[in-house]
Amino acid sequence: DAGVIQSPRHEVTEMGQEVTLRCKPISGHNSLFWYRQTMMRGLELLIYFNNNVPIDDSGMPEDRFSAKMPNASFSTLKIQPSEPRDSAVYFCASRTGLNTEAFFGQGTRLTVV
Amino acid sequence: TQLLEQSPQFLSIQEGENLTVYCNSSSVFSSLQWYRQEPGEGPVLLVTVVTGGEVKKLKRLTFQFGDARKDSSLHITAAQPGDTGLYLCAGGKDGANNLFFGTGTRLTVIP
Numbered sequence: 482d483a484g485v486i487q488s489p490r491h492e493v494t495e496m497g498q499e500v501t502l503r504c505k506p507i508s509g510h511n512s513l514f515w516y517r518q519t520m521m522r523g524l525e526l527l528i529y530f531n532n533n534v535p536i537d538d539s540g541m542p543e544d545r546f547s548a549k550m551p552n553a554s555f556s557t558l559k560i561q562p563s564e565p566r567d568s569a570v571y572f573c574a575s576r577t578g579l580n581t582e583a584f585f586g587q588g589t590r591l592t593v594v
Numbered sequence: 595t596q597l598l599e600q601s602p603q604f605l606s607i608q609e610g611e612n613l614t615v616y617c618n619s620s621s622v623f624s625s626l627q628w629y630r631q632e633p634g635e636g637p638v639l640l641v642t643v644v645t646g647g648e649v650k651k652l653k654r655l656t657f658q659f660g661d662a663r664k665d666s667s668l669h670i671t672a673a674q675p676g677d678t679g680l681y682l683c684a685g686g687k688d689g690a691n692n693l694f695f696g697t698g699t700r701l702t703v704i705p
Contacts, residue, residue, distance in 0.1 A: 485636075512691055514693060516695075523695065523696075523697050523698050524682065524695040525695075525700070526692060526693065526694055526695070529689055529691070529692055536690075536691070536692070537690070537692055547645070559669055572636050574693075576693075578619070578691065579624065579625075579686060579690075579691050580624065580625040580642060580644060580686070581642075582627075582639040582642070583606070583627075583629075583637075583638075583639065583684075583693055585635075585636025585638070586636055587634070587635060587636060588634075588635075588636055
């Protein structure tokens with residue numbers, strides 16, 4: 482397996498534009514997590530899914546953020562409209578279940594200007 | 595509000611020295627994991643501890659889970675430059691399959 486795949490690796494966009502980040506989890510993993518990492522706030526859990534169902538989205542900062550998982554092999558995190566304070570590295574991770582290893586993608590570095 | 599607080603936040607030591615990193619919380623965790631992250635990459639798992647008081651060793655790294663399952667420590671013996679990185683503890687709250695990460699400890703080992 483190629484591991485967790487995220488795209489794009491880098492994204493630069495203007496304030497107010499819509500941004501969509503994509504993630505392909507490892508096949509057979511039924512839990513998927515979206516994180517945001519900044520120097521100031523560290524690695525924050527935004528939302529996680531079990532079996533494609535969103536379980537806890539309390540970490541999503543605002544209504545501008547939304548996440549979907551239409552099937553077991555694909556998830557998106559959308560920001561609309563984007564703001565400069567959304568600039569961060571966004572990670573997707575997947576795992577098979579409780580207490581197991583979480584495998585991370587290489588992240589998407591988002592810059593909103 | 596961070597569920598898991600790590601200390602120290604930054605640590606710079608000479609090669610060959612020993613060090614301990616702490617991960618503390620007021621919450622009980624069903625398990626505690628330690629990850630290491632290098633620049634430009636996602637975190638990678640080092641170890642999982644699940645039983646209160648459990649001690650695990652991984653070469654020069656020793657991990658301990660507190661008796662009450664609220665805290666953990668990572669001890670590195672004779673640190674090497676290859677140990678440089680961001681160390682993160684992580685746990686699931688209330689037995690759920692969430693995974694919250696600590697504030698992180700950025701370690702630099704100077705040759």
